[in-house]
Amino acid sequence: MSTKECTHHKERKKKRTRQCCAGLLIFLFLVLLTILIIWAVLQPKKPTFLLQDATIFNFNVSAPNILSATIQITVTSRNPNDKIGIYYDRLGTFATFRGQQITYSTAIPPVYQGHKDRNVWSPFVYGNDVPIAPFFGPMLSAAQADGGVWLIFRLDGRIRWKVGTLVTSRYHIHVTCPAYIPFGDTPRPGGIVVGNAVKYQLVSSCDVSL
Known part of the structure; x- marks a missing residue:
């Protein structure tokens, strides 16, 4: 050649x-x-979240920088899209006070949310002897003595969108639910005694960012 x-x-x-x-x-x-x-x-539209209620089992500042809390919250999520489904691959919820996380993160089981579907979750957010900033202890004690405290419940995780047979890559989702939590030995207005706890109806809209 x-x-x-x-x-x-x-x-x-x-x-x-x-x-x-x-x-x-x-x-x-x-x-x-x-x-x-x-x-x-x-x-596509972002899912909407609503904080419906909170049941207070325990909230105790045992030292200037030590907090123990057990709170059960009820959160509703709705998919507003009529042609797009949502996979919640990973979602965790926890409570914060003035920007600091004061409970452990509780995992919510993965779930698929169909068109216009609604899901209701009732996770416990809790923490035993959680270290907090030293100046937060007196602030929480004072707020508790005054009758209540503002907390923010957060849900962070990853979702995927489903259009027909097409499934997208994962997106971060951040949900912020502010709530005023009343305290006291007897239920305040809106509180219902549930065993050794008090349940408060909140119905607070949450901010969602992706």
């Missing part, structure tokens, strides 16, 4: 390789373009 024939063969091979790469790039571009068009037409 002559040198000229070998060179011609290599050129044809390079040309086929370039054509294959170009075809693959065009195919990927068309797929991504289709996904973007579908996404724009469907206009």
Whole structure:
């Protein structure tokens, strides 16, 4: 075989390789373009969350920087989309006071939320002898003595969107639910005695960011 024939063969091979790469790039571009068009037409909306109630079992500041708390909350999540489902792959909830986490994170089991579906979760958020900032202890004790304290219950995790058979990659979801928690030996207005605990109806809207 002559040198000229070998060179011609290599050129044809390079040309086929370039054509294959170009075809693959065009195919990927068309797929991504289709996904973007579908996404724009469907206009996905964020799920909505509502903090319905909180049951106080324990909330005790035993030292300036030590807190023990056990609170059961009821949170409702709704998917407002009529053509898009939501996979909650991972979701954890905990309580914070002035930006500091004061309970452990409680995991909520993974679940799929269909079109217009609603889910209700009632996790316990708790922490035994949790160290907090030293100046938070007196603040919490004073707020408790005054009748109540503002807490923020957070839900953080990852979700995926489902459109037909298409499932997207994971997105971070951050939910913030502010709540005023009353305290006292006897139930305050809106409180219901439940065994050795007091349940308060809150019905507080939550902020959702993705």
